Amino acid sequence: MNLLFVASECAPFVKTGGLADVIGAVSKSLATTGVNVRVLIPAYPAVAALVATGKTVMTFDDLFGGRARIVAAQAEGLDMLLLDAPHLYDRAGNIYLGPDGKDWHDNDLRFAALSFAAAQIGLNGLGGWVPDVINAHDWQAGLVPAYLRQDGRPAPPVVMTIHNISFQGVFDGTRLSALGLNADQFTQQGVEYYGKISFLKAGIALSQKITTVSPSYAAELLTPDFGMGLDGLLRERQLDLHGILNGIDLDVWDPETDASIVATYSATKLAGKTKNRAELEARFGLTKSDGPLFCVISRLTSQKGLDMLLDCLPDLLAEGGRLALLGTGEPYLERAFIDASNRYSGTVGTIIGYDEGLSHLMQAGSDAILIPSRFEPCGLTQLYGLRYGTLPVVARTGGLADTVIDANEAALLADCATGIQFAPINGLMFGHAISRTCALFAKPKIWTAMMRRAMRHPVGWDLSAAAYLDVYKSALAP
Template sequence: MSRLNVLSVTSELFPIIKTGGLADVAGALPAALAREGVNVVSLLPGYPAVLKTLERIETVREYPDLFGGTVRLVSAKANELDLFVIDAPHLYDRPGSPYLTPDGRDWPDNAWRFAALGRIAADIGQGTVPGFVPDIVHAHDWQAGLAPAYLHYGDMPRPGTVITIHNIAFQGIFPADILYELGLPPHSFTVDGVEYYGQIGFLKAGLRLADRITTVSPTYAKEIQTPEGGMGLDGLLRSRSRDVSGILNGIDESVWDPASDRSLIAPFARGDLGRRQVNKEALQEHLGLEVDPDAMLFGVVSRLSEQKGLDLVLAALPSLLADKAQLALLGAGDKTLEESFRAASIVYPGQVGCFFGYDESLAHLIQGGSDALLVPSRFEPCGLTQLCAMHYGSLPIVSRVGGLADTVIDANEMAIASGVATGFQFSPVNLSGLTDAVIRAKRLWSESETWRRLQQNGMAAEVGWSRPARQYAHLYRSCLEEG
C-alpha cells in the first residue's frame, strides 16, 4: 500500500482552537489516517490561540503582500499534530472567535481571511514547500472552499482535491466585486466556477471544482441533495451525485474514554456502570440540582439555536421535568434561548441547572453523569455529542435526521428484543415528537435491567475513527486512480 501525503485545510483544530465539531474531526483524523498509510499535515490560520501552542517552528515561505500585509508560513508541531500555520497578524491577530467580532458579528474581512487559507493551501498543493508535496488537498467547509478553485485556475500540475461539508447552512458568500482582489481570473466568475447567484460562493466554488465531495453521514449526503436540505446547493450536488459520499464522523477515543477520563469523578467501564452514579451526584451538585439518585437526569451539550431544537426542549420542560426529573444544560449561542433557560432554572429550582459558555470538563461530566442526552436537532449533518453519549452510557434521544438517524438505533420493541437498541429516535421534529420520545425513555428508565442493557449496547458500539479513516483513505486513493 503506497503512502499518501494529504494537506488538511481547516479553520479550526482540536485541541488547539475549537468552536464546534469541525475542530474535533480535523483534530482526530490525522492519527486515525496514519494507521491507513496516510500522512496528514494540517494548514491552519495563525490565530493568537494557535501561535502560542506551537513548537519547533520553521519559516517555510514568506509573502511580502498577501491581502494587505506580510505573511509568514511556518511549519510546526502542536499537541502531536504536524502543522502549517499562516502567521498573518493583519488577518488573524484579533480577540474572540475565529469568525466573529466580540459583539457577535462576522469579521468584515472574512473573505480575505479565509481566501488566504485557500490560496496558501493551493500553493502548498502545487509543491512550493520543500519536503512536502501533497497527493491530496482536503478542504473542510466554506472557509477552505477556495482551495480547489485556486488549484483549478492555476497553471501548474495539481494534486487531487476533496471537500467535506460539515454544515451546508454556512456557505461563505461575498460580493462579486472582490473577485480581482482575491486573485481569481475573470473567467472563474461563471456558474461552473465561483459565481453563486451573482455573488462569490466559497463553499459553492469548492463543491463545483473539487474532485470529490464528502459530508459527514450517509443520510445527510441524501438530505443535501433535496430542496429542503440543500440550502440552495441541492441542484449542484445532484448534478455531481456520483462524486458525493457520506462518511460518518467518529470520536477520538483517546480523548473520550470513560475508563480513564480525568474529567469524571469516578471513571468507569462497560461492566462497571454502577460507578456512573458518583458522576451523576457530582453533576447534580455542580449545577445546583437536587442531589437525588432517583431523579432521572437529562443532559444537553449543544450550541443553543433553533437548528439544534433547543426551543423544543424549552417547550417540553413541563413533561420533561415531571416525576422529579432534571435537566443539566451546557451551551451558548442564541441570547433569547440563553435567557429562557436561565429563567427556567428560576422557575424550576433544583431541577434545571445551566452553564452558559463552553467547558470541556463539564461536557465530559454531563456525558458521564446524565441518564439520557437530548439531541432534538431540526437538521444535523452528523453530530458527535450522541456518539459521546453512547460511549459514556448516557442514552441519546435524537431526532430522525442526518447523522443522528445513522448512528442511534431506536429502542423499539424489536430492537430491544434483538439486543441492538442504543437510544431513542423521534419524528417529526416537533414538540409532540420530542415529548413522546421523552415519555418512552422515562418508561424504560424505570425498568433498570432493560436500561442497563441499552447502556451496554451503546458503550459497545463502534464510534471511533477506525472505520471512517479506512473510508477516507479509500476515497483518496480512488480519487488519484481516476484523476
C-alpha cells in the first residue's frame, strides 16, 4: 500500500506539540508493516537544509500567490515531501503564530495550499508513485477531500484524523473563492459551518473514514460536551469513526539508551533514576526531600487543568511533595507559576519555554507526572511517564483513561495498577489524587512495583499501526 500522510508538522524536523511526535512515529511503524509511507509537510525554515539536498518532484506556477514546488527527501528513517512555498512558509518563529502571538493573517491560504498540494499528489502521483490512501491530519489538512471532490477525477480515499477537535480551522465564508473552492462546496454537506468555512468540518464530512487518537475520545466526541459543535456531524458519521490509541517512538523514548539523561536505567535496574533526580533538582533549584518529586511538562492552558494545580499546590507541598514545571502558554498561568516558584523557593521550580532534552530528564528524574486535563484526546506525556517509571496522575478522560490503570484497591490487589486517575475533574478530586499519590509513595514496596509495572506496559505503535492499516483497507473497500 502507498500511503500519503498530510500534516502541518512532523518530528524530529518541526514540532510544536504531540501531533509532530505522532506523525513521525506512526509513519515509521507503518513502514515496518510494508506500507510505503510518504509524509507531506510545509517547508518551514527549520527544514531548509533538507530542502536544499532534496529533489523537486512537482511544481506550481501559482500556489495561492506565488511559485511553489514539492521536494522529496529522506531523513531520520522517513520519506519526506516538503512543500516549498516561501511566500507562505518562510517565516521565523512559531509556524502558526506571528510575532504578536496571534494566528498568521493568511493561515487559511497557508494550509489550503498544503491540502491542495496533497490533492494534486493524489490525483497525479509523483514519478510513478501514486497514493492508494491519503491520511489527512487535523484541520490544516482538512480541505484535502474538498479539492479532490472538486476536481472530479477518480481519487484515492481520504482518512481524516482528529488529534484535537478544539482546533477547527474556521475562516470567514467570503474566503471561499480565495481558497479556490467552488460555490457548490459551500453547503452543510461540504465546507460550510454556520455561515463560515471550517477546514476540519470539511474533512469530517467529506472523508471516507475518520479516526481519532483514543477509543474514549472517539466516544466523547459524540457528545455536546466534547464535540465542540461537531458532535451532530460525528454522530451521523459514527459508523465511520474509529478511536485508535496513540503510541510513542520506543527508540526515542527509552530510559536504557536515552542520551538526554545523566544515567540510564531499566525496570530491573532502577538505580539510575536517583541520579537523574539529583540532576533535575539542581536544574530547578530544588532542595532534597523524602517526598515525591512531581513534574509537569505541558502547554499552560485551562484545557490542561493547570489552574487547578495552582489551587492544590499548598497541600501538595504540605504533604512533602515538590514540583518541577516546564511549559509555556497563557500569560496568567506563566506568571502564576513563576510567582509560585519565588514564593516556594526550593520546593517549586518553573522554567517557561520548551526544551526537548530537559523534558527527557524530567521524565527520568521525577517520581510522578501531573496531567489534570479537562479533556485530552490521547496525550503522550503519560505514555512517556509510564515508559520512564514516572507514574502518571491523570484526569479520567479521553486517552488518559485508556492508558493509565488507577491504583484503586482492586487494581492493587490484582497487581495491575500503573498510575492514579481522578474524576470528576475538579480541584477537590485532583487534590485527593495528589494525596493518594503521596500515600502510595510512602510505601516503597508498592511504589516500586507500580514503577516496574508501568515501565513494562506496552506504549509503542505496533497494535495501533495494525489498527490504522485496517482502517485504510476498509477505506479502499468498494
